[in-house]
Amino acid sequence: MNSPYKSSKHSTYFDVYDKLFSPYIGKDITFVEIGVLGGGSLFMWREFFGPQARIIGVELNPDAKRWEQEGFEIFIGSQSDPDFLEKIVREVGDIDIVLDDGGHTYEQQIITTECLLPHIKDGGMLVVEDTHTSYMEGFGLRNRSFIKYAMNMVDRINHRFARLTPNAAEKRAWGISFFESFVVFDVNRKATSVVSAPTENNGEDLHAKDFRHADNQTYETLLKTSKGLSALKAVPGMRAVAKLVRATVSLPSNMKRARKLKEYF
Numbered sequence: 651m652n653s654p655y656k657s658s659k660h661s662t663y664f665d666v667y668d669k670l671f672s673p674y675i676g677k678d679i680t681f682v683e684i685g686v687l688g689g690g691s692l693f694m695w696r697e698f699f700g701p702q703a704r705i706i707g708v709e710l711n712p713d714a715k716r717w718e719q720e721g722f723e724i725f726i727g728s729q730s731d732p733d734f735l736e737k738i739v740r741e742v743g744d745i746d747i748v749l750d751d752g753g754h755t756y757e758q759q760i761i762t763t764e765c766l767l768p769h770i771k772d773g774g775m776l777v778v779e780d781t782h783t784s785y786m787e788g789f790g791l792r793n794r795s796f797i798k799y800a801m802n803m804v805d806r807i808n809h810r811f812a813r814l815t816p817n818a819a820e821k822r823a824w825g826i827s828f829f830e831s832f833v834v835f836d837v838n839r840k841a842t843s844v845v846s847a848p849t850e851n852n853g854e855d856l857h858a859k860d861f862r863h864a865d866n867q868t869y870e871t872l873l874k875t876s877k878g879l880s881a882l883k884a885v886p887g888m889r890a891v892a893k894l895v896r897a898t899v900s901l902p903s904n905m906k907r908a909r910k911l912k913e914y915f
């Protein structure tokens with residue numbers, strides 16, 4: 651409201667900004683907003699973060715150059731052009747926060763995320779705004795939407811635990827958060843490069859019985875039976891037969907469970 655120039659934001663966005671960006675108030679950070687339009691948000695960010703913050707605008711419309719007179723750094727070009735984004739990073743250096751409020755097409759959002767995430771400082775974040783466009787016409791192929799891309803990233807992050815050996819792509823985002831109309835990628839390379847491994851303390855072990863399958867009696871019974879018949883495992887083909895028997899016996903109980911959970915999907 652204090653900004654001397656026009657900006658339009660949804661009312662639900664301010665709580666998200668406060669949660670995400672408050673820790674950076676008064677800090678010497680590099681903040682990049684993609685999408686400048688009437689310039690109003692640049693002034694909002696300057697007031698919010700304080701005079702130490704370097705506020706940078708990225709815009710396709712060359713008229714945005716006028717904001718340089720107000721002390722903002724402005725880059726003119728397209729957020730879907732990787733060479734342009736690389737050029738920004740070469741000039742600006744690594745970035746604390748990127749806020750993508752540009753054209754909102756899936757292609758623009760995905761290319762910007764892919765190109766700029768590697769240039770976010772540790773402890774920093776890349777925030778994509780207006781992600782509701784993933785459910786709207788006119789922003790690209792819906793089966794290649796930004797939210798689908800982000801959910802695929804969620805799968806890649808969680809899959810790391812199972813495989814223990816993260817590949818380079820999986821290392822890049824440490825955490826992903828979803829808010830209404832926002833997706834946030836947190837960067838912490840040290841934490842992401844730690845290989846996940848079971849970690850135990852030296853506390854006294856009371857050998858607590860593990861009840862993890864206790865509410866699935868079919869599974870429990872199968873487990874006990876297969877343990878009892880473990881000698882048969884040596885017989886050729888027996889493992890495959892056991893797998894088939896397990897799948898068949900647990901089918902009704904699995905179907906019942908699937909039906910129970912259906913309403914949550």
Ligand SMILES: C[S@@+](CC[C@H](N)C(=O)[O-])C[C@H]1O[C@@H](n2cnc3c(N)ncnc32)[C@H](O)[C@@H]1O
Binds near residue numbers: 658758
């Ligand atoms: C939603 S407005 C930005 C509003 C501004 N952040 C505010 O809060 O007042 C989107 C802006 O993104 C710009 N834009 C659209 N496509 C772009 C692209 N490919 N690269 C950079 N900017 C783009 C538009 O020209 C427009 O000014």
